[in-house]
Amino acid sequence: MNLKLLSLGVFSAVSVSPFLMPSFTPKAAAGCVAVDVAAQVAVDGSRTRSQSNNVNQRFDPNCSGGSVTSVGNQVCVSTKCEQRRTSNQSVSGNGGYNTGGRNINIKVNPRVHVYNRAADPNFLNKR
Template sequence: MNLKLLSLGIFSVVSVSPLLMPSFTPKAAAGCVAVDVGVQVAVDGSRTGSQSNNVSQRFDPNCSGGSATSVGRQVCVSTKCEQRRTSDQYVGGNGGYNTGGRNINIKVGRPIHVYNRAADPNFPFNKK
């Protein structure tokens, strides 16, 4: 008799526990996401590159579930390259509804500079 009651009790707890578990777990909260990817490639006759990538990412205080993505690519092949990139992102809110989620900002900036002595006017073999 005790074994039947014990089995019935365990079965009751196991069958009801999935209904109770969500009340013990924290709620998911979504913020907003801003992603900026900037690639700069310069192949020139300068030994030092002249590249800059300035990124600003801002979020509305009530941001919930929004996203913004920006991709910029600059390629220069010359005797002298100067590359300047500016990106400004703003992700708006959701009409005063704030879930309390964290906003995520991702900035990927990759300047690549390759010295090409054939394009260097000061290289000894290039002078005429």
């Protein structure tokens, strides 16, 4: 009899625990989100990279619920590539519903430079 009661008690605790767990875990809270994704690809005859990507992300005080996304790509195939990019993001949201969470800023900005000796005007002179 005690084994049946113990089994019933364990079963009851296990079956109810998924409903009790959310009350023990802290809630996720976020302010605002800014995402910048930009790729720069250069295939040229220069051995030095000439690429820059400047990203500024600003959040209003007490920002909550706002989001902004910026996407940009630059591709250059030439004898000499110069790539310059500036992105300014400003995020505001409903401060009246501030969750107290942190603002999230994400920057994904790969820069790829490939030297192409066929595009180098001075390649034959360097040998």
